[in-house]
Amino acid sequence: MHKIIERIELAKEIIQIKVEAPQIAQKAKPGQFVAVVLDERGERVPLTIADWDKDSITLIFQKVGFTTQKLADLKPGDFIAHILGPLGHPTKVDNFGTVVCIGGGVGIAEVYPVSRAFKEAGNRVLGIIGSRTKDLIILESRMKSVCDELFVTTDDGTYGKKGLVVDVLRGLLDVVEKSTHTKYPELVYAIGPVLMMKAVADLTREYKIRTIVSVNPIMVDATGMCGSCRCTVEGKTVFGCVDGPDFDAHTLDFDELLKRTKLFKTQEQKADGKKPS
Ligand SMILES: Cc1cc2nc3c(=O)[nH]c(=O)nc-3n(C[C@H](O)[C@H](O)[C@H](O)COP(=O)(O)OP(=O)(O)OC[C@H]3O[C@@H](n4cnc5c(N)ncnc54)[C@H](O)[C@@H]3O)c2cc1C
Numbered sequence: 001m002h003k004i005i006e007r008i009e010l011a012k013e014i015i016q017i018k019v020e021a022p023q024i025a026q027k028a029k030p031g032q033f034v035a036v037v038l039d040e041r042g043e044r045v046p047l048t049i050a051d052w053d054k055d056s057i058t059l060i061f062q063k064v065g066f067t068t069q070k071l072a073d074l075k076p077g078d079f080i081a082h083i084l085g086p087l088g089h090p091t092k093v094d095n096f097g098t099v100v101c102i103g104g105g106v107g108i109a110e111v112y113p114v115s116r117a118f119k120e121a122g123n124r125v126l127g128i129i130g131s132r133t134k135d136l137i138i139l140e141s142r143m144k145s146v147c148d149e150l151f152v153t154t155d156d157g158t159y160g161k162k163g164l165v166v167d168v169l170r171g172l173l174d175v176v177e178k179s180t181h182t183k184y185p186e187l188v189y190a191i192g193p194v195l196m197m198k199a200v201a202d203l204t205r206e207y208k209i210r211t212i213v214s215v216n217p218i219m220v221d222a223t224g225m226c227g228s229c230r231c232t233v234e235g236k237t238v239f240g241c242v243d244g245p246d247f248d249a250h251t252l253d254f255d256e257l258l259k260r261t262k263l264f265k266t267q268e269q270k271a272d273g274k275k276p277s
């Protein structure tokens with residue numbers, strides 16, 4: 001049993017909870033996730049470890065369906081039955097030079113610990129975060145504290161620059177192209193909706209900039225047994241939960257990933273009390 005010690009509503013539908021989990025906290029590394037099981041009959045929901053200290057981990061999640069809604073209803077003092085982790089390979093962090101870290105939507109919470117690790121490793125970190133609208137921008141000050149420069153975008157222009165995160169990246173790469181004294185980033189790291197990560201990958205492929213994305217396929221067991229998180233990288237089958245979640249964006253099959261995230265739509269709508277569409 002894991003006690004919730006803090007609950008903060010960061011934005012509309014985005015909740016941050018701090019949960020007692022000393023064994024996980026002491027092993028956690030940037031890029032890893034946990035599988036949360038709310039009660040004995042609950043499904044396993046993968047959530048990135050957004051932060052940690054000696055005894056607790058911080059999870060930041062968007063209410064999108066049955067389990068995240070139930071998790072959002074829990075208060076400080078309530079318990080989560082099981083938390084498995086840390087799961088997945090940590091992000092490979094080294095001193096690469098300049099690293100661009102991109103987070104879209106709730107992916108901002110996921111890119112934060114990775115950006116911090118790149119900064120601690122001595123990189124120049126350029127952060128780009130974006131959401132649909134102003135009210136959904138989260139962790140701006142935390143991201144600022146670990147980035148040399150931070151760019152904020154909203155689709156509707158209500159905050160930061162109007163447009164998509166990939167537009168900012170394109171602008172940065174254009175500047176380098178026209179300049180004689182700046183150079184391209186050594187690495188781009190992106191987490192967010194599949195279409196956002198695909199757009200980033202398509203752009204950086206043109207410039208031959210190494211790009212890593214953290215994938216978010218549907219996971220059932222999160223231990224490599226069920227195959228539901230199957231992805232294709234370099235033409236080979238890999239499992240997001242045990243081989244990932246980080247993969248090379250230029251050889252990942254994004255179209256397949258997009259198709260597979262809709263695999264359980266009918267069951268999810270049923271669990272959520274909605275009529276299947
Ligand atoms: C490695 C990993 C780390 C993740 N980290 C976070 C995180 O830190 N914060 C966060 O908010 N979410 C994160 N997710 C996504 C999160 O696991 C899903 O939002 C959650 O499982 C939805 O469960 P649910 O029962 O509330 O909704 P469901 O009823 O299961 O689904 C509701 C809607 O969300 C979509 N959905 C379900 N699972 C996923 C998924 N894995 N990716 C994208 N869409 C999905 C469904 O297609 C459906 O449209 C992560 C996913 C993975 C694989």
Ligand code: FES
Pocket residue numbers: 218219220221222223224225226227228229230239240241242
């Ligand atoms: S979630 Fe079952 S193999 Fe990855």
